[in-house]
Every structure is written in C-alpha cells, then in structure tokens.
C-alpha cells in the first residue's frame with residue numbers, strides 16, 4: 001500500500017502531494033489507551049509537516065465544511081491532512097463532513113480548521129469524538145471556535161439566523177455520558193473542571209461587535225444550545241420539553257468539544273446556524289431532514305465565512321494588545 005500523503009495547495013489553490021506520511025496507526029480502543037503521550041505524538045506528527053503555528057482552532061459544522069467556497073477553502077498557504085492520514089484520528093461518516101484538517105491563514109491569521117467533526121451517533125465514544133480538540137491544544141491552540149447546524153426552538157429565530165451560544169444543557173451528560181469520563185490526566189486538566197463560564201464572555205462580545213459591523217444584528221441572537229444524542233431528530237414532546245427547559249436551539253454536537261477544550265484551559269466560543277425550525281405542533285406535516293440542514297449551511301456560507309474571518313482577526317488583535 002502506498003504511504004498516506006498530506007495535500008498542499010499552491011498559491012493558485014491547486015492541490016499537490018506533500019512529503020509522504022507514515023501510515024496511520026489504529027485508533028485507541030479505550031480512553032485509557034489515549035494517553036497524553038499519544039496525543040502529543042499526533043500533535044508532533046502535524047508540527048513536523050507544517051511551518052505555521054496556529055493559536056486558533058476552528059471546527060466547521062454541517063453544511064459549512066464540505067463544499068467549494070467553504071471556510072477551509074478560503075485559507076491561504078494551506079496544508080491539508082485527510083483524517084485517514086493522521087495517526088489515531090477517527091474518520092467522519094456523515095454527509096456534509098469532509099474529513100480534513102487544514103492549516104493555513106484566514107486573512108492574515110494562522111489557524112487550523114477541522115473540516116468535519118465526530119458525533120456520538122456515529123458510534124464513537126465522546127472522548128474519541130473530542131480527541132482532535134486535545135490535538136489542537138498540544139499543537140499550541142489557545143482558542144477554539146466551533147460552529148454547528150441546529151434546530152431553532154426560540155419563536156424569534158428564523159431559518160438562516162445565527163445564534164451565539166452563551167450556555168448549554170448537556171443532555172448526554174445528564175444521562176451519564178461525558179467526554180471526560182475515564183482516567184484523568186492532570187496534564188490536560190483537573191478531574192472536576194468548572195464549566196459554567198464555558199462560552200467566553202469576551203469573545204462573545206467581539207462576535208456581537210462583528211455582527212454590528214456586518215449589519216447582521218437582525219439575524220444574530222445569543223442563546224442556550226442543547227445537545228441530544230441523535231441521529232433521530234426530536235419528537236414533538238421532546239422539543240416541548242426542551243423549550244420548557246429554556247433551550248433556544250438543539251443539535252447533536254459541540255458540547256463534548258467545548259467541555260474538552262475548557263478542561264485543558266482553552267478559551268471557547270461556539271455558534272449555531274439555525275437550519276430548521278423545530279416542529280412543536282402535532283398537526284404539522286413538516287419533518288426536519290439533513291438535506292435542508294446542508295442546504296442552509298451552503299446558502300449562509302459567505303456570511304458565516306466573513307463572520308468567522310472578522311472574529312478571528314479581532315481575537316488575534318486582542319491578544320496583541
């Protein structure tokens with residue numbers, strides 16, 4: 001079998017094979033096998049093959065990560081690693097999640113970007129879904145920016161709106177499932193991390209400034225996200241329950257990534273693109289579906305790209321002050 005290769009894009013965006021990579025090794029089976037040293041070796045593998053040192057890591061949600069014109073395609077001087085070429089990395093199974101880790105410059109800011117994430121319903125345990133966040137940390141990333149597609153419960157939200165996440169309800173955690181379950185390595189973080197300030201207030205303030213500058217305040221909100229296990233969408237009774245709990249938008253991702261990021265001291269920020277309205281009426285014939293989720297992601301791609309590009313610049317400027 002030929003060795004796995006990273007793809008490098010030249011100035012015209014043409015893909016070229018970079019130097020050969022070692023064959024990917026098998027994924028750890030147990031959380032106890034996914035040691036600090038193993039994550040360190042994955043980070044080193046990447047650092048050996050890219051020259052830029054990103055401090056901002058981006059995770060692209062459904063519909064925002066797979067098509068031409070998507071955020072990762074906007075990166076310049078990029079080096080891209082298909083997930084299957086990275087040792088110990090999981091591979092995504094969901095349509096709309098491309099499966100590449102891309103290093104490059106967004107504007108003039110060095111970033112690393114996950115084009116495709118991992119969800120619990122794909123069959124991976126949550127610690128494995130969130131493992132790339134720890135890789136980001138050991139690559140040197142200090143800020144995680146995650147996007148997702150979500151169903152809108154809040155009556156004020158319209159399809160195509162953006163919700164800056166101010167807090168979450170971790171329903172998977174309520175059911176005894178958390179990415180930090182299993183042995184804890186203090187080199188990542190404490191056994192019992194605080195999570196009440198998970199969505200950084202300063203970055204949220206910057207995001208609201210960006211919305212004002214882009215004149216998209218009318219479609220931008222701040223609200224509470226809840227994660228469900230999926231892959232089935234919610235019943236009407238479940239949506240009504242979530243609404244009663246104060247949830248503004250519901251999805252099947254992000255929370256495990258943010259918990260993992262906070263555990264290892266990263267600053268985190270996340271937002272939802274409202275891709276569908278949650279159905280609350282027993283008389284309704286509407287049914288959510290993944291195709292509309294991806295379509296809305298594609299439609300909003302230019303706005304989201306600009307939103308993230310401006311936010312990344314603000315974070316970088318803030319760091320320099």
Ligand SMILES: O=P(O)(O)O[C@H]1O[C@H](CO)[C@@H](O)[C@H]1O
Pocket residue numbers: 060061062063094117119147148149150230251252253254289290293
């Ligand atoms: O959260 P992201 O990955 O954006 O994807 C969302 O879209 C999919 C459902 O259409 C689910 O995976 C849900 O979590």
